[in-house]
Amino acid sequence: MFIKRILEDIGRYFILMKLVFRRPDNFRMYWDAFVRDLYMLGVKSLGLVAIISLFVGAVVTIQTALNLENPIIPKYYIAIATRESIILEFSPTMISLILAGKVGSNIASTLGTMRVSEQIEALEVMGVKSASFLILPKIAACVIFNPILIIISMFLGIVGGYIFGTSTGMISGTDFIKGLQIDYTPFYIAYALVKTVVFAFVITSISAYYGFFVKGGAVEVGENSTKAVVASSLVLILTNYLLTQLLLG
Amino acid sequence: MIRVTNIHKKFGDLHVLKGIDATFMKGKTNLIIGKSGSGKTVFLKCLLGIHDIDDGDVDFDGRLISEMSIEDRRKLRLELGMVFQGSALFDSLTVEENVSFPLRMFTKKSSKEIAERTNFCLNRVNIENANHLFPAEISGGMQKRVAIARAIVMNPRYLFCDEPNSGLDPKTAMVIDELIQEITQEFDITTVINTHDMNSVLQIGDHVNFLVGGKKIWEGSKEDVLHTDNQELADFVFSSELFKKVRRAARSE
Ligand SMILES: Nc1ncnc2c1ncn2[C@@H]1O[C@H](COP(=O)(O)OP(=O)(O)OP(=O)(O)O)[C@@H](O)[C@H]1O
Ligand SMILES: [Mg+2]
Numbered sequence: 001m002f003i004k005r006i007l008e009d010i011g012r013y014f015i016l017m018k019l020v021f022r023r024p025d026n027f028r029m030y031w032d033a034f035v036r037d038l039y040m041l042g043v044k045s046l047g048l049v050a051i052i053s054l055f056v057g058a059v060v061t062i063q064t065a066l067n068l069e070n071p072i073i074p075k076y077y078i079a080i081a082t083r084e085s086i087i088l089e090f091s092p093t094m095i096s097l098i099l100a101g102k103v104g105s106n107i108a109s110t111l112g113t114m115r116v117s118e119q120i121e122a123l124e125v126m127g128v129k130s131a132s133f134l135i136l137p138k139i140a141a142c143v144i145f146n147p148i149l150i151i152i153s154m155f156l157g158i159v160g161g162y163i164f165g166t167s168t169g170m171i172s173g174t175d176f177i178k179g180l181q182i183d184y185t186p187f188y189i190a191y192a193l194v195k196t197v198v199f200a201f202v203i204t205s206i207s208a209y210y211g212f213f214v215k216g217g218a219v220e221v222g223e224n225s226t227k228a229v230v231a232s233s234l235v236l237i238l239t240n241y242l243l244t245q246l247l248l249g
Numbered sequence: 250m251i252r253v254t255n256i257h258k259k260f261g262d263l264h265v266l267k268g269i270d271a272t273f274m275k276g277k278t279n280l281i282i283g284k285s286g287s288g289k290t291v292f293l294k295c296l297l298g299i300h301d302i303d304d305g306d307v308d309f310d311g312r313l314i315s316e317m318s319i320e321d322r323r324k325l326r327l328e329l330g331m332v333f334q335g336s337a338l339f340d341s342l343t344v345e346e347n348v349s350f351p352l353r354m355f356t357k358k359s360s361k362e363i364a365e366r367t368n369f370c371l372n373r374v375n376i377e378n379a380n381h382l383f384p385a386e387i388s389g390g391m392q393k394r395v396a397i398a399r400a401i402v403m404n405p406r407y408l409f410c411d412e413p414n415s416g417l418d419p420k421t422a423m424v425i426d427e428l429i430q431e432i433t434q435e436f437d438i439t440t441v442i443n444t445h446d447m448n449s450v451l452q453i454g455d456h457v458n459f460l461v462g463g464k465k466i467w468e469g470s471k472e473d474v475l476h477t478d479n480q481e482l483a484d485f486v487f488s489s490e491l492f493k494k495v496r497r498a499a500r501s502e
């Protein structure tokens with residue numbers, strides 16, 4: 001029963017995606033929607049991402065410093081470890097999970113409300129390809145803007161580590177900078193960005209699925225946006241595992 | 250003119266429309282009445298192509314739905330206007346953006362022409378100084394009028410209204426009814442209206458179709474409604490004491 005429902009969901013998800021990727025009727029209108037979504041889903045997440053990154057960067061540095069309190073291990077290892085954990089996992093995966101909550105529930109509830117108040121049918125009656133017009137700009141906005149958010153997050157995470165690490169006297173500024181430069185692998189950034197793009201697609205498309213097919217009223221809209229967050233987080237974690245195997249394994 | 254022949258609609262095991270025939274005339278307000286759950290909304294959505302019909306056909310001035318390609322159907326949609334039960338205005342857009350939406354989406358008109366047409370339609374439904382408000386900021390009656398403006402902005406040949414005056418006070422409800430009737434006559438549109446408001450039936454019922462359990466069991470004009478011998482219709486229409494008196498008065502004339 002449970003399996004059957006999941007298979008049905010997956011099937012309908014792919015049918016929806018086929019409807020989403022259709023040629024826009026009117027580029028101008030899609031562009032306007034894209035710009036609006038860029039602001040609603042991307043720019044408006046900047047503050048949250050910045051604050052979380054600064055503090056998590058700090059915590060990562062402090063905890064690494066505490067774990068490496070051994071006179072034999074050079075202090076700059078703290079910076080190396082901080083850099084790697086932020087670039088490889090914290091920024092792309094953790095921040096994407098947080099965005100799955102924020103952006104995912106926003107998309108699911110916006111589309112769900114449009115569904116139950118017949119706005120989607122109103123679009124259909126006019127002859128608008130509703131799935132494409134409503135969902136494509138959101139996917140595009142997140143796929144393009146989330147990598148920017150993640151780069152900002154990496155930067156601020158390391159800055160946070162630097163500020164808290166040096167101000168608590170756990171590591172000197174020169175050691176920190178030195179550590180950042182040792183063994184630096186540009187591929188890791190590329191890896192993180194690839195993950196981010198995939199996650200952005202997962203979050204937006206799955207949340208859109210849960211919002212677009214709501215049946216009922218306000219209660220169901222709420223329920224479905226919870227489901228959207230749960231499902232996109234789970235799929236995100238699973239994809240993270242697969243991508244890590246694939247790209248780094 | 251729209252002619253419907255023998256349409257059936259099922260949702261799984263639920264047989265909602267059980268073979269409906271009806272004709273909706275041009276320049277007239279054609280009403281569909283019936284109890285809650287009798288299939289009025291489903292019927293309208295079948296005409297609009299939101300639901301696929303399981304059997305039967307719909308003829309839009311000689312064009313049969315069954316013979317249309319997907320492209321033909323998309324073109325037909327540009328000739329349809331719809332006022333939904335809950336107005337269904339886009340809540341992220343202003344009044345003006347709502348009304349101009351179809352023009353911006355489907356026409357190559359300049360922004361000046363779009364503004365002119367939008368304001369013409371808003372004026373037609375007596376909306377003033379609300380262009381930049383959002384749907385949540387205007388009253389239910391105004392939302393209905395904006396929805397009507399949006400439905401007529403593309404100069405539709407066919408207009409569909411699902412309970413256009415539900416949830417409004419009697420005075421505003423009448424204003425909306427009269428507005429729809431005026432627009433229908435003025436632009437010679439084929440208009441189909443779902444309602445269970447008896448005031449509307451007696452006010453604008455040029456032609457009335459009565460649905461019971463997914464079947465049409467009666468049709469006629471509003472005068473016929475007053476004088477009907479059909480017990481089911483009489484029970485439905487004249488359920489209140491006031492309407493019973495109206496009917497007795499009409500029949501004794
Ligand atoms: N999408 C759907 N899926 C399944 N059943 C549906 C669907 N839409 C409507 N129905 C069922 O069809 C029947 C007729 O519903 P409909 O909405 O047409 O009634 P109505 O006459 O418009 O009622 P009201 O006056 O309350 O609006 C109801 O039993 C309803 O549950
Ligand atoms: Mg209805």
